[in-house]
Amino acid sequence: MRQSTVVITGIGIVSSIGTGGDAYFDSLLAARSGIQSLAARTDDGVKPNGAADPAGLWIGAPIVDFDPKPFVRPRKALKVMCREIQTAYVASQLAIKEADLESVFPCDPEGTITPDRVGTVFGSEMLYGPPREMIDTFNDSTNERGEFDDSRFGQAAMRGITPLWMLKYLPNMPACHVGIAINAHGPNNSLILGDVSGPAAMMESNSCIERGIADVMICGSTGTRINTTRLVYRNDLPIASVADPAAQSSRPHDPASAGVIGGEGASSLVLESAEHADRRGAKVIAVIAGAANRFIASQAIRNGRRSAQSKPQHARGSADAIASAIQAAIDQAHKRFGLSASDVGAVVSHGMGDTDTDGAEQAAVRRVLPGVAMVAPIASIGYTGAASGGIAMATAGLMLSRRTIPPTLNANRAMGVNLLSCSQPLSKPCVVCLAHTAEGSATAVVLTAS
Numbered sequence: 001m002r003q004s005t006v007v008i009t010g011i012g013i014v015s016s017i018g019t020g021g022d023a024y025f026d027s028l029l030a031a032r033s034g035i036q037s038l039a040a041r042t043d044d045g046v047k048p049n050g051a052a053d054p055a056g057l058w059i060g061a062p063i064v065d066f067d068p069k070p071f072v073r074p075r076k077a078l079k080v081m082c083r084e085i086q087t088a089y090v091a092s093q094l095a096i097k098e099a100d101l102e103s104v105f106p107c108d109p110e111g112t113i114t115p116d117r118v119g120t121v122f123g124s125e126m127l128y129g130p131p132r133e134m135i136d137t138f139n140d141s142t143n144e145r146g147e148f149d150d151s152r153f154g155q156a157a158m159r160g161i162t163p164l165w166m167l168k169y170l171p172n173m174p175a176c177h178v179g180i181a182i183n184a185h186g187p188n189n190s191l192i193l194g195d196v197s198g199p200a201a202m203m204e205s206n207s208c209i210e211r212g213i214a215d216v217m218i219c220g221s222t223g224t225r226i227n228t229t230r231l232v233y234r235n236d237l238p239i240a241s242v243a244d245p246a247a248q249s250s251r252p253h254d255p256a257s258a259g260v261i262g263g264e265g266a267s268s269l270v271l272e273s274a275e276h277a278d279r280r281g282a283k284v285i286a287v288i289a290g291a292a293n294r295f296i297a298s299q300a301i302r303n304g305r306r307s308a309q310s311k312p313q314h315a316r317g318s319a320d321a322i323a324s325a326i327q328a329a330i331d332q333a334h335k336r337f338g339l340s341a342s343d344v345g346a347v348v349s350h351g352m353g354d355t356d357t358d359g360a361e362q363a364a365v366r367r368v369l370p371g372v373a374m375v376a377p378i379a380s381i382g383y384t385g386a387a388s389g390g391i392a393m394a395t396a397g398l399m400l401s402r403r404t405i406p407p408t409l410n411a412n413r414a415m416g417v418n419l420l421s422c423s424q425p426l427s428k429p430c431v432v433c434l435a436h437t438a439e440g441s442a443t444a445v446v447l448t449a450s
Helices: 021-029 075-080 083-098 131-140 150-160 173-182 194-210 228-232 274-279 319-337 355-368 385-402
Strands: 006-015 059-061 118-123 188-191 216-224 262-273 286-295 344-348 373-375 430-436 441-448
Touching: 006 021, 006 083, 006 194, 006 274, 006 385, 021 385, 083 173, 083 216, 083 262, 118 173, 118 194, 118 385, 131 150, 173 188, 173 216, 188 194, 194 216, 194 262, 194 286, 194 385, 194 430, 194 441, 216 385, 262 274, 262 385, 286 319, 286 385, 319 355, 319 430, 319 441, 344 385, 355 430, 385 430, 385 441
Parallel strands: 059 262, 118 188, 118 216, 344 373, 344 430
Antiparallel strands: 006 262, 006 286, 216 262, 286 441, 430 441
């Protein structure tokens, strides 16, 4: 059976530099930064108390004044949505609106798009609740000497924690909430794969359409590295130092970078078969020409020596995995559309300021796509964990739509790759977007103009 061509008809982004594709991309073009002191955050997350150490831990890219209420229906669903679920949900609604599907959803069994032909797949990660939600329960679990008594915890938890508490933090809930909202009865899944979660969700969605079991798929990813509980654990990547000004603290591919600045965000894509999009007269943003995922263990994993040091003895990241994924995705694009490496006009980098993982990407790009222009969104929005790969794909789609490669903050400090300090026209038909992990997972997606 001939595979269907899969196209993107909607893009939604929630980020620290803009909500919605246009606002986000305009901010990239203007080289705006969402990075600032976490004292500026307007959510209920932890803030610096004046004696914060290390200082770089308290710099991040929060989404200031984020309000999901205009998007969430029914409004009571917010009670069982943590912040990451909220951002994913809003991103999906923005993508659905751009795809001109608002009038079709929720799906009607007698409608033009039936529920069984629509599905949802989202990438996510561990969603951590704030410690204060457990304060009363733990206080009620202490004995007369002020010691924690395990035997009291069960009853204290039953009294002090709402029965729906767990639903707020299940990583499969972004796909569930979106599926319920649009009455999607088709494929539904959640992938918890770190930074490659978003591209993996897209690949599964793409496969559902290619295999003919869905006509429309809503996919995306969400993540944060500035959640209160997540900030307690930062022993996976080095913590950056604070630049002057602080907005320039995230420095992908800078050999002098001390580490990684955290952020938060979400993105979503509406995927359709080309035939389905054509039948309903939808505007096509981009075509998925090729996609591949590879795993080749990093030196740190092979030697069992994980470290958050800026220059560890055993390196994070895998150049071989990244290069293999890029080549496999390009080979797929060539087989299906006759495209080659010479048709790639830009790469959306996963560079984040960790010299190890950035160095692995530099080596891979030099091997497969030498000299190709690159953009590193993490310089503006910080490292968003599981959201990062999805945001890279959304960025690539917007670049093809605008026919423009945006600049990267601090690009003049980069070495080993062609980051742009000024925007320039996208003169070739393809963009490659990358995502990879410190352990050695890597994905590459080739998008091309419609």
